[in-house]
Amino acid sequence: xxxxxxxxxxxxxxxxxxxxxxxxxxxxxxxxxxxxxxxxxxxxxxxxxxxxxxxxxxxxxxxxxxxxxxxxxxxxxxxxxxxxxxxxxxxxxxxxxxxxxxxxxxxxxxxx
Amino acid sequence: xxxxxxxxxxxxxxxxxxxxxxxxxxxxxxxxxxxxxxxxxxxxxxxxxxxxxxxxxxxxxxxxxxxxxxxxxxxxxxxxxxxxxxxxxxxxxxxxxxxxxxxxxxxxxxxxxx
Numbered sequence: 398x399x400x401x402x403x404x405x406x407x408x409x410x411x412x413x414x415x416x417x418x419x420x421x422x423x424x425x426x427x428x429x430x431x432x433x434x435x436x437x438x439x440x441x442x443x444x445x446x447x448x449x450x451x452x453x454x455x456x457x458x459x460x461x462x463x464x465x466x467x468x469x470x471x472x473x474x475x476x477x478x479x480x481x482x483x484x485x486x487x488x489x490x491x492x493x494x495x496x497x498x499x500x501x502x503x504x505x506x507x508x509x
Numbered sequence: 510x511x512x513x514x515x516x517x518x519x520x521x522x523x524x525x526x527x528x529x530x531x532x533x534x535x536x537x538x539x540x541x542x543x544x545x546x547x548x549x550x551x552x553x554x555x556x557x558x559x560x561x562x563x564x565x566x567x568x569x570x571x572x573x574x575x576x577x578x579x580x581x582x583x584x585x586x587x588x589x590x591x592x593x594x595x596x597x598x599x600x601x602x603x604x605x606x607x608x609x610x611x612x613x614x615x616x617x618x619x620x621x622x623x
Binding site: 401405431439440441442443446484486496497498499500501502 | 549550551552553554557565567600611612613614615616617
């Protein structure tokens, strides 16, 4: 049983379109959630943190649905530079607050 | 450059050899993490330090893996008697304790075991 699940994609999206993808988690006690972005053969970088119902930063919106235990990431007016893998991260609050459980990532390809 | 650095960036070794990787975190960060990542997967937690104390270690981590952070600054990860299955990207990350979950990653060390 995977604790954090993501659709691996790839999502092939034309430039300028809106794209959204979800991440489901199994630990109902989790209070905070994160989206990281990882470019090919590069390290992950924090994109957004979600501590309550959601967060918005420019073209990016993250929303949390606690009842259904998923978080979503919405990208509006997508750019070619948005092409990357988006990793969903949930802290493991059962054993410690310091271990993050990472999804396998959703690959996004923005096409001109 | 004040980011997280890792050395070496690439390592090719023969099965059965020992390897050691180094991570230098952001200087103000007191927490340091090691992860392993294979193609198509997210980072897999290996171990974590707060200052020089190793506070968490993955239950899945083989006894061939050991990590140290002797002075609470840089850290080393050693793999003994390497196996082909150890081939992966080894990532180091660091964070402030007050913002524990915002982790900053180094570029990683790519290990290939022949």
